[in-house]
Amino acid sequence: MTKQGMRILVVEDVAASRAWMMERLRAAYGDAGPLVVDEAASLARARQLLAGRPALDLVLLDLGLPDGRGSDLIPELLQGHGDVQVIITTIYDDDDHLFSALRAGARGYLLKDQPAPAFEAALKALRDGVPALSPSVARRLIGHFSAPMADCESADCLTARERDVLVLIARGLSVAEAADSLRISAHTVRGYVKDIYRKLGISSRAEASIKAGRLGLIRLE
Numbered sequence: 001m002t003k004q005g006m007r008i009l010v011v012e013d014v015a016a017s018r019a020w021m022m023e024r025l026r027a028a029y030g031d032a033g034p035l036v037v038d039e040a041a042s043l044a045r046a047r048q049l050l051a052g053r054p055a056l057d058l059v060l061l062d063l064g065l066p067d068g069r070g071s072d073l074i075p076e077l078l079q080g081h082g083d084v085q086v087i088i089t090t091i092y093d094d095d096d097h098l099f100s101a102l103r104a105g106a107r108g109y110l111l112k113d114q115p116a117p118a119f120e121a122a123l124k125a126l127r128d129g130v131p132a133l134s135p136s137v138a139r140r141l142i143g144h145f146s147a148p149m150a151d152c153e154s155a156d157c158l159t160a161r162e163r164d165v166l167v168l169i170a171r172g173l174s175v176a177e178a179a180d181s182l183r184i185s186a187h188t189v190r191g192y193v194k195d196i197y198r199k200l201g202i203s204s205r206a207e208a209s210i211k212a213g214r215l216g217l218i219r220l221e
Contacts, residue, residue: 005033006057009049011073012089013041013065017112021060021089024116028123043068050076056084058126061106063090063097068183074104075185087123087132096161098137100184103191108132155215157199163217165192169205170212 006029012018018039029035038053040046043065050056059077063070074086087108088101098109110122111134122132133141155163161182168178175193179186197203200211212218 006035007054008035008037009040009046009056009059010037011040011046011059011070012062024119024123028120042066043073046073050080056081059084059086060089061086063088063092071101071104074106075187078105085126093136096159098140100161100188103188104185109137110134155217158196162192162196165189166196166208166212167217169193170209170218
């Protein structure tokens with residue numbers, strides 16, 4: 001992000017929300033030189049705009065889009081646009097959405113229902129290398145990593161998506177097969193597997209199968 005200007009993509013299906021974010025972008029980066037901002041209301045349109053275009057500096061990416069999950073676009077953005085900063089802009093502040101997006105490579109997570117000045121301040125701080133995180137999201141992250149690890153004797157110590165991944169892995173699916181089944185990236189599944197192993201205190205697929213059975217997630221033969 002330099003004085004030479006910025007190239008930005010806003011991926012958001014609600015027109016009013018797109019307009020609101022455009023205002024925030026102008027307020028945050030009006031002094032950064034020319035702003036070239038494209039808008040997309042779907043994953044399909046975003047992919048059309050990405051094809052053959054110059055590298056992007058910033059993407060504001062909604063998670064709930066009419067033709068799929070916004071997080072599915074992150075690997076494509078990171079592969080094709082170098083140092084682009086992908087910032088999730090969403091109404092979802094639960095662990096599953098948050099950690100899935102961060103594992104996929106998002107560099108920030110902003111809630112669209114926060115006040116405009118706070119949203120603009122988070123965008124401005126990106127220029128100084130400060131991660132764009134809404135306050136409640138930052139508190140959730142700190143709480144997640146500072147809380148003592150629970151003695152995982154029930155499936156409740158895993159998130160819903162972690163349970164989904166554990167079941168598939170315990171049934172013998174590969175990471176790639178589990179990713180296809182859940183319609184998420186293999187990179188994201190590997191992150192879930194790492195967290196599952198840490199929470200359950202295990203280190204192999206065989207142990208995962210046994211633990212999944214003991215937790216009542218699969219039937220042990």
